[in-house]
Amino acid sequence: MQFVSKTGSIDKLSTPCLLLPVFSKGKQLEITTHFDQAHDGQIAAVLKQGDASGKAGNTLLLQMPASSKIKRVLLVGFGEQGNTSAEDYTKAISESINSLKNLPIKAVCSTLLAVEVSGKDIDWKVRQLVLKSREALYQYTDTLTTSAPDANILEKCQLWHTDDYTAKMINSAADTASSIANGIDSAKKLANLPGNICTPSYLAETAKELGKHHASLKVTILDEAKMEALGMGSLLSVSRGSRQPAKLITMEHKAGPSSQKPIVLVGKGLTFDAGGISIKPSSGMDEMKYDMCGGASVFGVIQMCAELNLPINVVGVVPSSENLPDGDANKPGDIVTSMAGLTIEILNTDAEGRLILCDALTYSAKFKPEVVIDIATLTGACVVALGKHATGLLGNNDKLANELLDAGIKANDKAWQLPLWDEYKPQLKSNFADLANIGGPAGGTITAACFLSHFTEDYKWAHLDIAGTAWKSGTDKGATGRPVHMLSQFILDRC
Incomplete structure (x- = not known):
C-alpha cells in the first residue's frame, strides 16, 4: 500500500472514500464540521441518532450522492475530544482499514492525522497510520492454493494534512514507516x-x-x-x-x-x-x-x-x-x-x-x-x-x-x-x-x-x-x- 501526502480544500477532494474523525463527546474537528455543513448536516444527524457513537474504533460508512466527487465517507471514532490516547488512535486506524478492506475500493483519503494524541507528534501519527493499516491488510498466502489475495485490497492512501506540515515531512515519515x-x-x-x-x-x-x-x-x-x-x-x-x-x-x-x-x-x-x-x-x-x-x-x-x-x-x-x-x-x-x-x-x-x-x-x-x-x-x-x-x-x-x-x-x-x-x-x-x-x-x-x-x-x-x-x-x-x-x-x- 502506497502512502502519500495530500493538501487542499476538503471541498475539492476527489476520492472513492474519505476517512473523517468523529468524537463521542466534545466539539467535532473543524474539518469534520466544515464537510458536514456542505452536505446537509448528515454527520451531525447520524451522531445524534447514535448510528455512529464516536467511541474509539467505531466506524460507520456513508454513501454520498452520485454527483459527489467523494463517493463514500467513513466516520472513524476516536473517543472523547481532547482525550484520545495512543491506544485509541491505533485502534481507530486498525478498525477503519478492517471495515474497508473487503469493499471494492482501491484508494482512500485519510484526514485522521488531524486528531491530536496526547504526547505524540505528527511523525508518530504517520508511523502508526501506516503500520496499523499495513497490519490490517497483511495476508499469508504462500502455501494457500484455494485462497487468493483479495482483488479489492487497498492500494493507495492519501494522507491529508494542513499546511502546518510540509509534504516532505509527511512523505519522509511515511517512507520510514513503510520500510518498518x-x-x-x-x-x-x-x-x-x-x-x-x-x-x-x-x-x-x-x-x-x-x-x-x-x-x-x-x-x-x-x-x-x-x-x-x-x-x-x-x-x-x-x-x-x-x-x-x-x-x-x-x-x-x-x-x-x-x-x-x-x-x-x-x-x-x-x-x-x-x-x-x-x-x-x-x-x-x-x-x-x-x-x-x-x-x-x-x-x-x-x-x-x-x-x-x-x-x-x-x-x-x-x-x-x-x-x-x-x-x-x-x-x-x-x-x-x-x-x-x-x-x-x-x-x-x-x-x-x-x-x-x-x-x-x-x-x-x-x-x-x-x-x-x-x-x-x-x-x-x-x-x-x-x-x-x-x-x-x-x-x-x-x-x-x-x-x-x-x-x-x-x-x-x-x-x-x-x-x-x-x-x-x-x-x-x-x-x-x-x-x-x-x-x-x-x-x-x-x-x-x-x-x-x-x-x-x-x-x-x-x-x-x-x-x-x-x-x-x-x-x-x-x-x-x-x-x-x-x-x-x-x-x-x-x-
Missing part, C-alpha cells in the same frame, strides 16, 4: 512458513537473496564444519537430532563510518522445536515453527536498515537449527563444550535456545560491538510472568535497557524489565559441568538470561524474551512481527 512495515511483513512471512519449508538452509538462502538486493549488506553463512572448527559445541549439539544441517547466518549492514562500532542483533533461529529427547506435548506443537521468530525479527530489522540505507553499522547474527528427537540427539545429562570454553550440563533438551544463543553471543564479540541485543522465544515462564502484551527485557547495562524500554513505548511495542541479580545464578550450578542449562521452575525467564549472561561479560548486552509476544494462537493464529518495530525505533534513535 516491510520488515515486519518479512518477519511474519518467515515465521508463518511451515518447518518443512523454512529450514535453516532456507533462512540462509533468504539472507543471500537479501544481500543481492542491497549494496550495504554483506552476508556470510557458516556451515557445520566451520562452526565445529570454531568450537561451537553447544550450538552443534542441538542440530544432532535433525537431518537439516545447522547454519550460522551473518548479515552486516555497513553504512556508517568505518570507525563506528556496530549494533549486533542476535536472533534465535530454531526453525522447529519438538523439544528433542525432552519432547514437548503434542497439543500445540505445530506452533513450534514460531521458535525462530527471534531470527525472523533480525531479518526484518536488517531489511529495514538496508531499504532506508540508514547511516549506521548493524550486524544481524542468526544461529539456526532444528531440535528433534533422534538416536544421536542430545540426552538429559549430556555435557557439551561451548565456544567460550565453558562446559554445560544439559538437564533438559527442550532448553535448547540458550545452547545455540550462547555460541552466537560468543561469536558476536568478533565484531567489536557497541552493544549486543539478543531476541528469542526463550521461555514459557515469560508468558506466565507478562502474558502476551509485553516482551521480557533483561541485561547487564541499564542505559541500554532504558533505551530499549523507551523505544518500545515510542513504537507501541512495549517491553518490561526483569531483574538480573547474582542471587539467581546458583540455580544454574551443576556438579558435573561449569553450568546447567536450566535453573529449575522458579524464575525461569531470569535464570535463562543468567545463563546467557555468562557469555556476554565483554560487552553491553540486552536480552529480549519474546515468547509471549512473537505470535498469536487460536483463530487469530499467526506471527505478530514483534519486536521489529521496537528494534527499528531503537536503531533510528541511535542514528
